[in-house]
Amino acid sequence: MTDPILSVEGVTKTYKGGVTALQPVDLEIRRGEIFALLGPNGAGKTTLISIVCGIVTPSAGAIRVDGHDALRDYKGARRKIGLVPQELSVDMFERVIDTVNFSRGLFGRAPNPAYVEQVLRDLSLWDKRHAKLMELSGGMKRRVLIAKALSHEPDLLFLDEPTAGVDVELRRDMWKLVHRLRERGVTIILTTHYIEEAEEMADRVGVIAKGKLLLVEEKAEMMKKLGKREMVLTLAEPMATIPAELAEWNLTLEDEGKRLRYIFDARAERTGIPSLLRKLGDLDIGFNDLETYKSSLEDIFVDLVEGTRA
Amino acid sequence: MNLHGIWSIYRFEMARFRRTVWTSLMVPVITTTLYFVVFGTAIGSAMNQVSGVPYGAFIVPGLMLLSIFSESILNASLGIYMPKFTGTMYEILSAPLSPIETVLGYVGAAASKSMVIGLVILATAYLFVDLSILHPVAMVFYLLLVAVTFSLFGFAIGIWARGFEQLQVIPLLIVTPLTFLGGAFYSVTxxxxxxxxxxxxxxxxxxxxxxxxxxxxxxxVTPGVSLGVTALFLLACLAWIGWIFRTGWRLKN
Known part of the structure; x- marks a missing residue:
């Protein structure tokens, strides 16, 4: 891959108490992509983001942001980054417009009222620009945090759980916003608990658990490689046990013997479905219904994470 | 140099001062008036002169510094403690600001506020006593030096503090008693x-x-020694803050 906007090499973090939050992480983020970092609570997602942004000091490793070393040339690196934190941390007594202007100045940018107005309009905050933050709802505060992160025109935007605790409508609005930002060339890294969100938005997905980056893959490729297909037969007559003649398909009996589940590899040359259906006919096992399912990103994620727990 | 960053912090901190401007200014005015009523009029009338200076005038520098010490510490410590308390510290830490730029913003604002308050106290004092300043330039320089030094001290306290109670401990239990016992209202001779x-x-x-x-x-005491002690305290505060930023102590993990 040429010219990544973010390059993380061998970054680790062990806290003073001895807890290892990150095992050596290597990651490259492509310019202009939407990258979803998935992981259960305490997996190390926020630690990794915080290290890149300069909030947490790494124990080892190197980070480059658009060619700037994040430790030696931290100013150059940080100017490129916008961060929307997970917590709704705001100065309650500040007005919306003031806090956004504050963020812009903090990142070394000269005032630009036209740009700030555009950001606030994009986030439906323009009408609320003179409101104090304490007067806003949680969803509006989340928008303000995004406006603050965008105020200095970053090239790389971190969204740490951007839709946690927001309603469906706002979540959809955020998704639209993320797509608009990408169209403008902003690279986006998001962490989320909502796998549906990653499935909807991400180009690539990284899965992290127990501080270890388990997998980084194109979303479509990951779904293809790790996704499973399932076929469920609703039997005409309940079955007490699975006959020995069906052992080779490794079936599971569910719902008090009323349903048979068969998990198969859709990419395999032989899925085993025709032979199974023939064998069922031979054994005079009838069924009333047949359904097939494709595993979601969530299923893949759960499988990967459970694999680390085993 | 991230001048926009420094200016943003400075303006943000001064905005808090503006929001509470009447409280910020009225408290020192009323307190100074009360000191003059009690010490200047009630007690001072029984005391003629101290070191050749009328007692009412003699206590003015001490009164000014009493407020400068507490206001500098309070403003600077609160300035840096509040982002820690509200969780907005992430923005300061992730901004392209060097430690010097961060300190300039917070300490500059805290020192400016306490300078204003010190000058308001001086103006109030003129209402009660006949006062002339022998070395006005040195006075302003010294006022600035003390305001900056104690603002640096307050900044470090704000990072050290884990709660509002700790913010108050050093100003109330150490600095104020030392000021009262440090010759604010009397000559040590x-x-x-x-x-x-x-x-x-x-x-x-x-x-x-x-x-x-x-x-x-x-x-x-000799003025040179006074200046030396003040400069030493300033350097100690700078060293403490330098160490905080180098190690990230109570600032970041």
Whole structure:
């Protein structure tokens, strides 16, 4: 891959108490992509983001942001980054417009009222620009945090759980916003608990658990490689046990013997479905219904994470 | 140099001062008035002069520094503690700001506020006593030096503090008693031994006397020593803050 906007090499973090939050992480983020970092609570997602942004000091490793070393040339690196934190941390007594202007100045940018107005309009905050933050709802505060992160025109935007605790409508609005930002060339890294969100938005997905980056893959490729297909037969007559003649398909009996589940590899040359259906006919096992399912990103994620727990 | 960043922090901090401007200014005015009523009029009438200076005028530098100490510490510590408390510290830490730029923003604002308050106290004092300042330029310089030094001290306290109670501990339990015992309202020469010698171990004695020298040209200790002690305290605060940023102590993990 040429010219990544973010390059993380061998970054680790062990806290003073001895807890290892990150095992050596290597990651490259492509310019202009939407990258979803998935992981259960305490997996190390926020630690990794915080290290890149300069909030947490790494124990080892190197980070480059658009060619700037994040430790030696931290100013150059940080100017490129916008961060929307997970917590709704705001100065309650500040007005919306003031806090956004504050963020812009903090990142070394000269005032630009036209740009700030555009950001606030994009986030439906323009009408609320003179409101104090304490007067806003949680969803509006989340928008303000995004406006603050965008105020200095970053090239790389971190969204740490951007839709946690927001309603469906706002979540959809955020998704639209993320797509608009990408169209403008902003690279986006998001962490989320909502796998549906990653499935909807991400180009690539990284899965992290127990501080270890388990997998980084194109979303479509990951779904293809790790996704499973399932076929469920609703039997005409309940079955007490699975006959020995069906052992080779490794079936599971569910719902008090009323349903048979068969998990198969859709990419395999032989899925085993025709032979199974023939064998069922031979054994005079009838069924009333047949359904097939494709595993979601969530299923893949759960499988990967459970694999680390085993 | 991230001048926009420094200016943003400075403006943000000064905005808090503006929001509470009447409280911020009225409190020192009322307190100073009360001190003059009690010490200047009630007690001062029984005391003619101290070190050749009328008592009412003699206490002015001490009164000013009493407020400068507490206001500098309070403003600077609160300034940096509030982002820690509200969780907005992430923005300061992730901004392209060097430690010097961060300190300039917070300490500059805190020192500006306490300078304003110090000058308001001085103006109030003129209503009660006949006062002339012998070395006005040195007075302003010294006022600035003390305001910056104690704002640096407050900044470090704000990072050290884990709660609002800790923010108050050092100003209330250490600085204020040391100021009262440091010759704010009396000359240390009137103390009997061994208290006179013991008092000389109180660094505030040197700060107050140095400042008093700029007003009246008289001091219980040599002005050069006063300046040296103040500069030493300034360097100690700078070293502490430098160490905080180098190690990330109570600032980041």
């Amino acid at each position: 009137i103390l009997p031994e061994p208290w006179r010698t013991v008092t000389l171990f109180n660094p505030v004695v040197y700060l107050i006397n140095g400042f008093r020298w700029t007003f009246f040209g008289t001091s219980d």
